[in-house]
Amino acid sequence: MKRRFNWVSVLMIVSVIALLFVGCATTEIMFREGIPEDQQARLFVPMYYGVRNFGGSSEYWTQAGKQMVTIPSGTHTFNVTYYFSGTSYRWDDVSFNFQAGRTYRLEHIGRTLNIRQE
Numbered sequence: 001m002k003r004r005f006n007w008v009s010v011l012m013i014v015s016v017i018a019l020l021f022v023g024c025a026t027t028e029i030m031f032r033e034g035i036p037e038d039q040q041a042r043l044f045v046p047m048y049y050g051v052r053n054f055g056g057s058s059e060y061w062t063q064a065g066k067q068m069v070t071i072p073s074g075t076h077t078f079n080v081t082y083y084f085s086g087t088s089y090r091w092d093d094v095s096f097n098f099q100a101g102r103t104y105r106l107e108h109i110g111r112t113l114n115i116r117q118e
Contacts, residue, residue, distance in 0.1 A: 015077075027068070029067055029070070031055075031072065035071075037069065039100050040072065041071050041073045041100070042068055043071050043103075043115075044103065044106065045066070046106060048083040050062055051078055051079070052079040052081070054079070055078065075102035076093060076096065079092050080113055089108060089113075094113060103117070104116065105118055107116075
């Protein structure tokens, strides 16, 4: 029996591969234009995290994808949420001193939020 080439299967496989590549991408965001390079720090916001009210602004970096946010150095206060598969945590009024030229990452262990330098 001769087998037919199935274009639908090929398109599904290509779509899955494309989604994997897009899902692994990190979005670069500038918190505010004009931050001098010697006063910039970077904050990596992983998937399933959200950051609100950074430095008193109305900015919201969403849980939809991984984001690298360029922020001004200094001490900032903000709110963090985490939601995945029915588990959610919220940390209000997190205050942290970000040093220029460094990259930081949000993570949590249990209910404890960590901001780790990379």
